[in-house]
Each structure stands twice: as structure tokens, then as C-alpha cells.
Amino acid sequence: MNDLLKDLTPQVLGILVRRGADFAAAEDAVQEALIEAVRRWTGTVPEDPKGWLVRVASRKLVDAHRSEIARRRREERVHREPQPGPTEQADDTLLLLSRCCHPSLSSASAIALTLRAVGGLTTAQIARAFFVPESTMAQRISRAKRTVTGARFDQPGDIHAVLRVLYLIFNEGFSGEVDLAVEAIRLTRQLAASTGDPEVAGLLALMLLHHARREARQTESGALVPLDEQDRSTWDTALIAEGVEILQRALAQDRLGEYQAQAAIAALHDDAATSDETDWPQILEWYDELMRLSDSPVVALNRAVAVGHVDGSLAGLRALADVDVAVPRRDAVAAYLHERAGNPAEAARLYAVAAQKAPTAAERDHLITRAAHLNTRSGRSTGSDEPRAD
Numbered sequence: 001m002n003d004l005l006k007d008l009t010p011q012v013l014g015i016l017v018r019r020g021a022d023f024a025a026a027e028d029a030v031q032e033a034l035i036e037a038v039r040r041w042t043g044t045v046p047e048d049p050k051g052w053l054v055r056v057a058s059r060k061l062v063d064a065h066r067s068e069i070a071r072r073r074r075e076e077r078v079h080r081e082p083q084p085g086p087t088e089q090a091d092d093t094l095l096l097l098s099r100c101c102h103p104s105l106s107s108a109s110a111i112a113l114t115l116r117a118v119g120g121l122t123t124a125q126i127a128r129a130f131f132v133p134e135s136t137m138a139q140r141i142s143r144a145k146r147t148v149t150g151a152r153f154d155q156p157g158d159i160h161a162v163l164r165v166l167y168l169i170f171n172e173g174f175s176g177e178v179d180l181a182v183e184a185i186r187l188t189r190q191l192a193a194s195t196g197d198p199e200v201a202g203l204l205a206l207m208l209l210h211h212a213r214r215e216a217r218q219t220e221s222g223a224l225v226p227l228d229e230q231d232r233s234t235w236d237t238a239l240i241a242e243g244v245e246i247l248q249r250a251l252a253q254d255r256l257g258e259y260q261a262q263a264a265i266a267a268l269h270d271d272a273a274t275s276d277e278t279d280w281p282q283i284l285e286w287y288d289e290l291m292r293l294s295d296s297p298v299v300a301l302n303r304a305v306a307v308g309h310v311d312g313s314l315a316g317l318r319a320l321a322d323v324d325v326a327v328p329r330r331d332a333v334a335a336y337l338h339e340r341a342g343n344p345a346e347a348a349r350l351y352a353v354a355a356q357k358a359p360t361a362a363e364r365d366h367l368i369t370r371a372a373h374l375n376t377r378s379g380r381s382t383g384s385d386e387p388r389a390d
Helices: 002-018 023-040 049-068 071-080 093-100 107-118 123-129 134-148 159-172 180-194 198-211 237-251 258-271 280-293 297-311 313-320 330-341 344-356 361-375
Strands: none
Touching (some): 002 107, 107 134, 107 180, 123 134, 180 198, 198 237, 258 280, 330 361, 344 361
């Protein structure tokens, strides 16, 4: 039943807000309706659970109005209260996500509000996932609600803003009792079911293709395992197959976007039985497509790695020279390319520099280990095994 309620929460909230209810008041009413459902649905779920929740939440809204405003004002506004009707069957996931990802909100506020209003997580769960006090998260969510209360809700907003927030949630991964990667996939599935936008499908495919490798990314002790060293037998082949199928349908619409291109790159990595079998030339072609779609320095950084595999590490380093030195993980990529080019001393130095900037302890430890390993080789003659390109 919990999964059913989580799926229905954004739909019910979207209906109430689209009909003109104040966002914060509607969210409170839906939460009260959910509590009522948990209390009453003991063993038997109503035939129309969404309609039941809409009716109960609507009554909660009316009760709140009656306790807060004068009788005359209440009577003047009665005709504007939500009424049951055929629109209860409409899917308002995209509308609601647009509200939660309003451009006036910071990324942190948009993520918190999305997880609360659309994801159905409690404030305490969200706070624990981001390692902040519950009171801090409650204030963040309250401020976000106030910010979007006056925003129009008659049509979806920028879907790219919604996708960005969902991908940020996915990248938070597993934190405590809440698996934010799984939550992001669930929310993106809901969004994909309500729109035929190929970029939504592209993001869902990208999430599934990355999530398929999850179990191989760390050792039991928590040490980071790079992609080329992962045990590919532990990858989830069912998720890979689903992601590839979703991506193929999206690409068939011939409306290429950034998430579809990223998913295509992930699919090529997942398709390789071993690291040596990776189709780097095709990956480089997709990075070239991404560069045409976006001027992101992160894309340029990753493209330099692909260039290094296709045209040699020296060519990769030349491509890397165009990437701003302030871009995160640039030092680590430079170290990787120098290592492949047969320059262990420089690679070790750059790995050590990258370790000082690492965003996580696992990544820091991995980089330090790489530096230490290469330092043992730095005194040896280490000519490159790659053809030198001028």
C-alpha cells in the first residue's frame, strides 16, 4: 500500500493545485488524506483510490478554510473549491514537477520540495538523506513552498529544469535509509508515463544504464572501483536491456537531446563484455554530438578521455588543454592520460593534486592509492607504448 500511496501523492496534489488551491495548503491537505488512508485502508483499498484521496483532501482544504476565514468570505469562495469530476483521471505529474522545480528555487530547495511533494518522503527522511537536522530541512521546504505559492500552474514549465533536478537527485545515490537514486528513477518513470518527450525517456534510460553497474562500483570495504576494473558479471543485465530499449525508442523520434546522447555513451560502455572491447570510436562520435548540443566543460573533459583512447593519450592531453583548469576532476583526467602515455611521475603528481580536491573520501582514497602505486615506478624508464603524435 505504501508504494501505491507514493505513486498517487503527486497526482492528487497536482489535481488540487491545478484547480486553484494554494500549494502549501494543498500539500498539507494531501498529507492529512494520506494519514487517513493509512488508518482506514486496513486490508481493503477503495475501488478508486485516487478519487478517494482527492475527495478527502478536498474536504481537508474546506475544513482549513472554515477555520481560517470569515463566513462571508468563505461563502464567496465556495464556488472555487475543488469539485469531483473527470479531471481526477488526468496525470498532473509534469505540472507538479514543474512547480517543484520552479526557476526561482535553488537546486537544494527544488530537490527537497520535489522529494517531499512528489516523492512522498517525510521531512525527516529527506533530512537524513542529506545529513542535515530535520528542523533545517523543514525550514528549507517551508521557504520553497512559500516561494512557489504564487506561481502560475496552468501549464508545464521548462521540462529541462525538471530533468536537471531529477538527475541531481539520482546522483546523490544511496544515503542512509533513503535510496535517492531509486527515488529519482521512480519519479522519472512517472514523468515518462505522462509525456512523450524523448529527453525524458533519454534521462530514464541514462539512469537505468548507470544504475545497472551500481553493485560493481565499490568493494565490500567501500573502496572505489573504476569502470575499466569492474566485475561486469555483477552488472544488472535486465536494467541494461530495459535502458537500451527505452533509448532506442527515444532516438527513433529523431529529436536528439543531451540526455539521449549521454545514455547512448552509457549503453556503449554497458555493451562491452570487457574494458578492451569498449567501442571508443563510437563513444567519441557521441561526445562530438554532445559538444554540439552543449558547451558544458564536463562534456569536454570526458571527451578528452575518449580522444585519448581513439587517437592516443597525447592527443587526449591536447584536447584537455582546452578545458578550464577549474573544472572538477580535470587533474584526475590529466593524470589518467599521462599514465596511459607512459609518464608515471607526472601522473602520480597529478593524482595527488586531484586527491586534495576529491569530493568524497572514497574518491580521495582511490586517487591517493593510484599516486602511491605510480610513485614506485617513477624512477624507472617508462617509454610510452603508444605512437607519438605531433
